[in-house]
Amino acid sequence: MNQGAIMIEVRFHGRGGQGVVVASEVLANAAFREGFEVASFPFFGVERRGAPVTAFARLDTRPIRLRSSIYEPDYVVVLDSSLMKGVDLLEGLKAGGHVLINYPDGKSLPALPSGYRYYTLDATSIAAEHMIGSKVAPIVNTAIMGGFARVCDLISLESMLESIRDKAPVKKDANVAAARAAYDRTKEVVV
Amino acid sequence: MTKSYEDIPLTPISSVPSTMNKTGLWRVFYPVVDFDKCTKCTLCWKFCPDAAIQLVDGLPVIDLEFCKGCGICANECPAKCITMVKEGE
Amino acid sequence: MRKVMTGNYASAYGAKVSRAEVIAAYPITPQTSIVEKLAEFVAAGEMKAKFIPVESEHSAMAACVSASIAGARTYTATSSHGLTLMHEVLMWASGARLPIVMTNVSRAMAPPWSVWADHMDSVAQRDTGWMQFFCESNQEVLDTIIMAYKICESEHVMLPAMIIEDAFILSHTSEPVDVPDQDMVDSFLPEYDPAVKLEVGNPMGFGSLVRPDQYMEFRYKAMKAMESARERIASVEDEFRRTFGRSYGGLLDEYRCEDAEVVLIVAGSAAGTTREVVDSMRDRGIRVGLARLRALRPFPQEELRALANRVRGIAVLDRSYTFGAAGAFYTETCGSLYPQAKRPFVKNYIAGLGGRDITPGIIEGIFSDMIDATDRGEVAGPEWVDVAGLERRWR
Numbered sequence A: 001m002n003q004g005a006i007m008i009e010v011r012f013h014g015r016g017g018q019g020v021v022v023a024s025e026v027l028a029n030a031a032f033r034e035g036f037e038v039a040s041f042p043f044f045g046v047e048r049r050g051a052p053v054t055a056f057a058r059l060d061t062r063p064i065r066l067r068s069s070i071y072e073p074d075y076v077v078v079l080d081s082s083l084m085k086g087v088d089l090l091e092g093l094k095a096g097g098h099v100l101i102n103y104p105d106g107k108s109l110p111a112l113p114s115g116y117r118y119y120t121l122d123a124t125s126i127a128a129e130h131m132i133g134s135k136v137a138p139i140v141n142t143a144i145m146g147g148f149a150r151v152c153d154l155i156s157l158e159s160m161l162e163s164i165r166d167k168a169p170v171k172k173d174a175n176v177a178a179a180r181a182a183y184d185r186t187k188e189v190v191v
Numbered sequence B: 001m002t003k004s005y006e007d008i009p010l011t012p013i014s015s016v017p018s019t020m021n022k023t024g025l026w027r028v029f030y031p032v033v034d035f036d037k038c039t040k041c042t043l044c045w046k047f048c049p050d051a052a053i054q055l056v057d058g059l060p061v062i063d064l065e066f067c068k069g070c071g072i073c074a075n076e077c078p079a080k081c082i083t084m085v086k087e088g089e
Numbered sequence C: 001m002r003k004v005m006t007g008n009y010a011s012a013y014g015a016k017v018s019r020a021e022v023i024a025a026y027p028i029t030p031q032t033s034i035v036e037k038l039a040e041f042v043a044a045g046e047m048k049a050k051f052i053p054v055e056s057e058h059s060a061m062a063a064c065v066s067a068s069i070a071g072a073r074t075y076t077a078t079s080s081h082g083l084t085l086m087h088e089v090l091m092w093a094s095g096a097r098l099p100i101v102m103t104n105v106s107r108a109m110a111p112p113w114s115v116w117a118d119h120m121d122s123v124a125q126r127d128t129g130w131m132q133f134f135c136e137s138n139q140e141v142l143d144t145i146i147m148a149y150k151i152c153e154s155e156h157v158m159l160p161a162m163i164i165e166d167a168f169i170l171s172h173t174s175e176p177v178d179v180p181d182q183d184m185v186d187s188f189l190p191e192y193d194p195a196v197k198l199e200v201g202n203p204m205g206f207g208s209l210v211r212p213d214q215y216m217e218f219r220y221k222a223m224k225a226m227e228s229a230r231e232r233i234a235s236v237e238d239e240f241r242r243t244f245g246r247s248y249g250g251l252l253d254e255y256r257c258e259d260a261e262v263v264l265i266v267a268g269s270a271a272g273t274t275r276e277v278v279d280s281m282r283d284r285g286i287r288v289g290l291a292r293l294r295a296l297r298p299f300p301q302e303e304l305r306a307l308a309n310r311v312r313g314i315a316v317l318d319r320s321y322t323f324g325a326a327g328a329f330y331t332e333t334c335g336s337l338y339p340q341a342k343r344p345f346v347k348n349y350i351a352g353l354g355g356r357d358i359t360p361g362i363i364e365g366i367f368s369d370m371i372d373a374t375d376r377g378e379v380a381g382p383e384w385v386d387v388a389g390l391e392r393r394w395r
Helices: A020-033 A123-129 A141-151 A157-167 A172-185 B043-047 B072-076 C007-017 C032-043 C057-069 C080-085 C087-095 C138-152 C182-188 C212-244 C270-283 C301-308 C328-337 C360-376
Strands: A008-015 A037-043 A052-060 A075-078 A098-102 A117-121 A187-189 B029-033 B053-056 B059-062 B082-086 C002-005 C022-025 C050-053 C074-078 C101-106 C131-134 C161-166 C175-178 C252-255 C262-266 C288-293 C295-297 C313-318 C345-350
Touching: A008 A020, A020 A037, A020 A052, A020 A141, A020 A157, A020 C002, A037 C175, A075 A141, A098 A141, A117 A141, A123 A141, A123 A172, A141 A157, A141 A172, A157 A172, B029 B059, B043 B053, B043 B072, B072 B082, C002 C007, C007 C032, C007 C101, C007 C138, C007 C161, C007 C175, C022 C032, C022 C057, C032 C050, C032 C074, C050 C057, C057 C074, C057 C080, C057 C087, C074 C080, C080 C087, C080 C101, C087 C212, C101 C138, C131 C138, C131 C212, C138 C161, C138 C175, C138 C182, C138 C212, C182 C212, C252 C270, C252 C301, C262 C270, C262 C360, C270 C288, C270 C360, C295 C328, C301 C328, C313 C328, C313 C360, C328 C345, C345 C360
Parallel strands: A008 A075, A075 A098, A098 A117, C022 C050, C022 C074, C074 C101, C101 C161, C131 C161, C262 C288, C262 C313, C313 C345
Antiparallel strands: A008 A052, A037 A052, A117 A187, B029 B082, B053 B059, C002 C175, C131 C295, C252 C288
């Protein structure tokens, strides 16, 4: 449908209260800084903490006219790996698509289907190290977007960090540092 | 996913009461009662919009599975014996 | 200044640069961030406005009516059941000939309870005497608010307007929006200064009792006002285009209709998806076009009649339904075309209710079905699209 255009579609998964929607806005802002046309939007039912939340982002070189939901993302970002049981996080992911998962260092991934590229990042530990959010519930969204800049070569780390600095309501330096650390600590995993 | 419009009732019907929806997860702050200061006036129980408070021997026991942390009990308590504490602290 | 923002923030910025002086509103999903943003502007001293928190939407519109009669430029926002709760006061606002501007975040009516997009709430107000503009993008929301004040406050119009943004699809979607310079808006939109208004030193009653021997004359004047709005909408948009470089196609925004065989009439965000499908089908040699219904009131009768002379089939997509009749846009389209000697085939499609996604597949399915129906000379319907249990899913 969009011959010749770069249309990247991203889907984010997390739980209410984790900043999933802000993560999608951080991406939109970073891409906008790089000259992309952008659209980011959430899908949630009635808001409550702990409920699964999905957010989306579209990036293109032309103005985005498409208003329907995203069914075949190029990238999937998972802020909370506990969603891996019970939610089909890979639904519609394009063949060869990229999956970035917030996953504890040292723990091995469960069995995952082949045909996609997987990346893990211990965003929870990084957020806790930088004291973002509470000890029980660190806020991983800025760290995970640092990881996204590593996985997606369309957006530079610098633009992502500027976008994070802009969007973080408090602890701007810590959020930027967490994202930078996450960029370095994101690794591709072969399944 | 619905199979057909013919298989659904006239209007959506919930057979599960809303008390099954554990809204405690919505909280950012939770109430803590100082039972030594409590005068058993029962105002907190009357004001709670969620009916999350039970009176046990006249003392308020808050059901943290439902309490959303609105703080109305703390605000209304004449003895100022309820404090709102941030979750995770 | 171009920045990424939601449709709701675009509404708030629209009201801000238009220098709305009184805002009275009540929160309802998914409108709340409009009012929250405006409250922030007022609290920060960035906007000189009186913000009145009220206890219901009915009160919100009542407060707006009073403020407007007192000569203030007034703004409010609501959605769904909030809009329907103000219904009687909407009638008052137009009967009292007040240039109030309101954002309605168009959301489905309950039951079933839904927070998601459809047009039933807006469509149910088409008899209130308000102008109604459906927006396709967040930029259009902001720009239309500015234009609306200029249109509404015109001497020969003096009617209220609602600017409609689809729930979540525009209200909560972040996309680039250019917020015009305050100086440029000030030169485009002068201060609101009505000839007649509530004044402490000059007591008057407004909206008083009228016997049968005078009522019709007041209504006739309002009818003339709505009719003169047609020309005013066009001239204001032309001036907006010359000042800010953007325009939206008037009452009926036509895209690739010049040599189209079949066109689709649709309002709101789904029109954006339709443009993509039109381009895709045109690339395959299928001559389709989009006629975006930008204004439901005043309804683009002349524009539709001119379009009807050029096409073989018109598909009308309603994102709402009038039980016992058909989709509202469909019946209005047919009503406009009835006096014509030459009439194309017209078919009604119902889709997207309660936030059901209107996908490119659905739009393409509608175009293909319409072409087929036109070829066979057989138009049934209304056709409900993507309903579980019906054959045509077209996702």
